[in-house]
Amino acid sequence: MRIQVLGTVRAWLGEQPVEFTSAGQRAVLGLLALAGGQPVTRPELIDSLWGDDPPASAVNVLQTYVKHLRRRLEPDRPARSRSLLLPHVGDGYALRATADTLDLLCFRHLHAQAAAARHVGDDRRAAALLEQALRQWQGAPLADVPQLAGHPKVVAVAAERAAALARYGELKIALGEVAEALPALEEAVAAQPLDEAGQARLIRAYAAAGRRADAFEVYHAARRRLADELGVDPGPELRAAHDAVLRAEAPVIAAESRPRRHVPAQLPADVPDFVGRDGELARLDALLGSPTVVISALSGTAGVGKTALAVRWAHRVRTGFPDGQLYINLRGYDAERPVAAGEALARFLRSLGVPGQEVPLDTDERADRYRSLLDGRRMLIVLDNASSVAQVRPLLPGTAGCLTVVTSRDALPGLVARHGARRLDLDLLPHADALALLRRLIGPRCDQDPAATDELAERCARLPLALRVAAELALSRPSVPLRQLVGELADERRRLSMLDAGGDPETGVRAVFSFSYRQLPEPAARAFRLLGLHPGPDVEPYAAAALFDTGVARARDLLESLAAAHLVQHHGSGRYALHDLLRAYASELALLDGDETGTARMLDAWLHTAQTAMITLHPAERDRYRLSTAPPLPMPPVGDPMAAQMWLDDERGNLAAAVAYAAVHDHSAHAVALTVTLLRYLEGGGHVAEAIAMHTHARDAARRTGDTAAEAQLLNNIALIYSQQGRFAQAAEYLGYAIDAARRCGDAAAETRALGNLGHVDAWLGRYESAAAHLREALALCRRTGDRPAEARVLGNLGQIYRRQGRHADAETHLRRSVELCRSISDHIGEAYVLVTLGHVEAGRGRLIDAADHHRAALTLFRRSTERGGEALALDGLGTAELALGDAAGFDHLLEALTIFRRLGERAGEAQAGNSIGEAHAAAGRPGAAREAHTAALSVAREIGDRYEQARAHSGLTAAAEALADGTAAATHRDAAEAILTEIGAPRPAPILTGTTRPA
Structure with a gap:
């Protein structure tokens, strides 16, 4: 029993x-568990369940809950015997559990051991025990019993975790392992946003890790919360942490505390009852001595046990690969849903710690980044x-020390010839091993x-997969002699052979599947057929329903x-998948059955839930999503933000597969929606790769069905994603x-x-005349159609173009009209973007107080x-x-902006904020720091082709070089700046002034 x-x-x-059949049962069990015995x-x-207004039947209902809990938790307990797990104690009940059976008690036990270790000075053991204790937590206590969210015992247990998180963070900092402490400290601060001690602790950790921008962001966010919610200023501990960062008094980071590499551990569970293959395992063992990249290509027919052998061996040798193990099922023999190399690379890069927004869009670039990350590591792939x-x-690494194992039904001669792979061809199990596997699975009946x-x-056919299915069939029919089962299976095989005039080599395994399938009750058989239509890598009960x-x-x-x-x-947990051979068999049955309505129901459910x-x-x-009609089936619980985010994260792979499937199976509308x-x-x-793939599939579907409006x-x-x-x-x-698609179907919106977005792109590239022309065309169109939201956006972007060109009066006219329109239609986000640009215009005209007011108003709206x-x-x-007004707090705001842009992967914003920071350093008399910031901004601006920020960076580097008496560099950067400004038709950027357009 585990609870x-x-x-x-x-x-x-x-x-x-x-299975608990009511929230009341879960609530009672949770309350008894929180009491700790x-x-x-x-x-x-009764008070906890119903508060001040319990029903007259409360006692009876409570007794019913306990009765059903006892039946479910102690199914073998004789009737009318005393419950050992939920006994009566006085006028109530208790839960008899131990640290081995209840996660809360396990957490408390480990927490107490950590305290004892800390008491005797063993901080490293204390930290390890706390880390193990914190792993017991899977979310907020009693997360699926919302009526108890504010219960004192729930709050108290949550506080225990917060204390453990804080202690764990402190220990990791004391051990010099700052990078490992940060996730715990960040989580503790998120749980208690008004805890000044926790905020100060996180600030010190960020500073120790060299992440000063993050430290400043934490301080200013805490200061705002304290002012807004409590009406107070930061206390002395929080101010002291902030002042230390300002004075650059961060503690020195020990070598071992540098950010730790991600160490993925993705191997599937080892195969139970693995039998034989000793020779093959020995040959694989021999590969470990190679000093270079080794690729072992395991080939063989479907169901022969390639995956089982690879996984068994990988588990045997995993300790020799301290940098981790990567695993992926490429589904190469799934006719419709194989995993492309680019998609696999994106998954691996995220597993290696690359944020989703930083995963390159080009497959070759992903491969380059992947090989760079593997350089110097010892990993098993x-x-x-x-x-x-x-x-x-x-997907092959390019560095010594990594070992790659590839399984395939194909011999993959190209891997052998070009990449030096060692091929290991798997034959059917030897007869003795096949018998041993059957004996292990079925038991004494085999000897009889x-x-x-x-x-x-x-x-x-001595195929392990077929042997396992047949063994389960035998176990499910214990009274049927093996001889009878074999005879029935022979008939099934002959029937399939007659249907397959070509002599399918997989007839044996198909016969086993067919025979096993025919023993299923019809509802289960139908479910198996329908699973063949499921497009994703796995299925959970709601989608299956x-x-x-x-x-x-x-x-x-x-x-x-x-x-x-x-x-x-x-x-x-709670998810199921099909072996690729079984998937193919289920798909075959589904096509013969002709029932494809299940796919439509599932797509409807996914769409409505999404x-x-x-x-x-x-x-x-809300209006943007045009909620579809709810299917007449239960939906996953996505009514609170955490649950919604978790569902999207868990189902992302299935949703991407659903779009690809729908796009080619007459479900174009689902693919698009x-x-x-x-x-x-x-x-x-940051799931940019998935976004591009899904949009490409959906666009192709729209094009095939002639839905030009959807295509546009x-x-x-x-x-927009590329931008x-x-x-x-x-x-x-x-x-x-x-634009071409929209004109063909007459979709003016x-x-x-x-057109507006094209103007936005041209503006970033410094093509101001072209940008203005596109925007004026868009403005005329939206005025003709009466599209006021679009008119507001276009006016704002036109105002930004005029500002970049130094036409401040024209810019202000367009921007103020845009603000009026945004307010009239309650477009507060649009208003905020325009206020930012208006703030830059005011600054360019020397009205700095007005500029700051506009930016503050925009910040509030955002x-x-x-x-x-x-x-x-x-x-x-x-x-x-x-900064232009002499307020030093402005520098913190610039650092906070840069941090946000980097987290979002918005490269244009990163270049912009980097230049602003460089100008701030220059104004403060720090030319060396200015040069460093502008150089980084120039690199980003060149990478994305942002000509304005390139010119701005060159201008800043000119000033820095002059201050450092480097005349040659100053002349070079001055010439580069002038050339770009002449090319784009813009005046020299004023120091510490910037801006942006907004995509539609």
């Missing part, structure tokens, strides 16, 4: 999850189910009829019955396609948006929304204005 309350309330009997009286339980050398080649066991091994057209509990039961028959596999989740995360944008719905989640979460919208989105990555040439190309990029723009503008 979990540090997160959702769950229980297991062995490996079997216990102490009795809880009935009045206390398992590439499972590859279909070709082309799918594998970009050895002849039937021999024949069963041959009927299964939509696919099967059942309730969630029933769907879970069907999945469990299929798992028991070895026709699906457990794939993480829209609901996005509305939960961004309620102000899902893609458009998820745009903000994908770009905001998707092309616009693709351009935010600083890939302006690609953005301009897609916007040209979008889409044309306006594309912080009421989720527009983090806009917040960074306002901070950059406010910082420049404050």
Whole structure:
């Protein structure tokens, strides 16, 4: 028995999850668990469950909850016998649990051991014990019992975790392991945002790790919260931490405390009851002595055990690869859903610590980054189910010390010839090993009829997968002699052979599948067929319920019955997957059955849940998502932001696969709607690779079905994604396609948006005349159609172009009109963007106080929304204005802006804020620091093609070189700045003044 309350309330009997049929049962179990073994009286339980207004039947209802809990948690307890787990104690109940059976008690036990270790001075052991204790937590205590969220015991237990987090952070800092402390300290601060001691601790840790910008951001965020919520200024401890950062008094970082490399551990679970393959394992062992990159290509027919062998061996040798193990199922033999090399590289890069927004869009660039990250590491990489050398080649490391294992049905001769792979061809299991596996799985019945066991091994073609399925079939029919089962299987095999005139070599395994499938009750058989239509890598009960057209509990039961028959596999907590050969077989059955309505139901469910989740995360944008009709089936719980985010993260792979599937299976509308719905989640979460892939599939579907309006919208989105990555040439190309599509279908709104975005791109590239022409065309169009929101955006962007050209009066006229329109339509985000530009115009005209006021107003509006990029723009503008007014706090705002831009992966903003910081250093008489900041900004600006920020960086580098008496460098940068400014038709940028346009 295991019980979990540090997160959702769950229980297991062995490996079997216990099903609770009501929230009341979970609430009672959770309250008893939080009491830590102490009795809880009935009045206390009733008060917790119903407060001041309990129903007249409260006692009876409580007794019913306890009765059902006892039945579920102690199913083997004789009737009317005393409960050992939930006994009566006085006028109440108690939960009899230990640290081995209840996660809360385990946490407390480890926490106490950590305190004892700390008491005797063993800080390293104390930190290790606290880390182990914190792993017990899966979320807020009793997370799925919302009525108890504010209960004193729940609050007290959450406080225990906060204290453990804080202590763990302190110990890690004391041990010189600052990078390892930061996640714990950040989490502690997020849980208690008004805890000044915790904020100060995090500031000191950031400073020790060299992340001064993050330290400043924490201080200013804390200062704002204290002022807004408590009306007080920071206390002495928080101020002291901030002052130390300002004076650059951060402690020295020990060598071992530098940011630790990510160490992925992605191997699947080892295969139970593994039999044989001793020779193959020995040959793999021999590869470990090679001083160079080794690629072992395991090839063999489907179901022969390639994956099982690779995973078994990988677990045997994993300790020899201290930098981690990467694993991916490339699904190379899935005709419709193989994993492209670029997608696999994106997954690996994220596993190696690359933020999603920094994953390159080009496959070759991803491969370069991947090989660079592996340089000098000793890692084990398992590439499972590859279909070709082309799918594998970009995933191969380029450094000594790494070892790659590739499994494939193909011999992959190109890997051997070009990359020196050692090929290991897997044959069928030797007859003796096949018998040994059957004996291990079935037991004594094999010895009772050895002849039937021999024949069963041959009927299964000595393929491990087929042997396991047949063994489970035998176990499910204990009264049927093995001889009878073998005879029935022989008939099935002959039937399949007659259907397959070509002599399919997989007839044996298909016969086993077919026979096992025919033993299923019809509901389970139907569920198996329908799973063949599921496009994603795994399935959870809610999606299965939509696919099967059942309730969630029933769907879970069907999945469990299929798992028991070895026709699906457990794939993480509450998730299930199919072996690729079984998937192919299920797909074949589904096509023969002709029932494709399940796919439509599942796509409907995914779409509605995705829209609901996005509305939960961004309620102000409800109208944007056009919520579809709710399917008549239960939906996953996505009503609170944390649950919505978790569902999107968990289902991202399935949603991406759903779009690819829908795009080529007559579900174009679903492909488009899902893609458009998820745009903000994908770009905001840094999942740029997935965003581009999904939009490409959806655009192709729209094009095939002649939905030109959808095509225009998707092309616009693709351009926006490229633009935010600083890939302006690609953005301009897609916007040209979008304009053409919009004109072909007469979609004036889409044309306006594309023209406005093209003006935005041209502005970044310094093509001001072209940008203004596109924007004026867009302005005329939206005025003709009466599109006031679009008119407000275009006016704001035109104002920015005129500001860049030094036409301040024209800029101010357009910007003030844009502000009026935004306010009239309650477009507060649009208003904020325009106020930022208006602030820069005011600064350019010498009205610095007005400029600062505009930026502060914009900052307030941005912080009421989720527009983090806009917040960074306002901070950059406010910082420049404050510095020009002599307020040193402006420098902190510039650092905060740079931090946000980098976290978002907004390269244009990073160049802009970097130049602002360089100008601030120059104004403060720090030419060396100014040169460093401008050099970094110039590198980013060149990378993305931002000509204005390039000129600004060259201007700053000119001033820095002059201050450092480097005449040659000053002349070089001065000439470069003048050349760019002449090219783009703009005056020299005024120091500490900047701005941006806003995409539509």
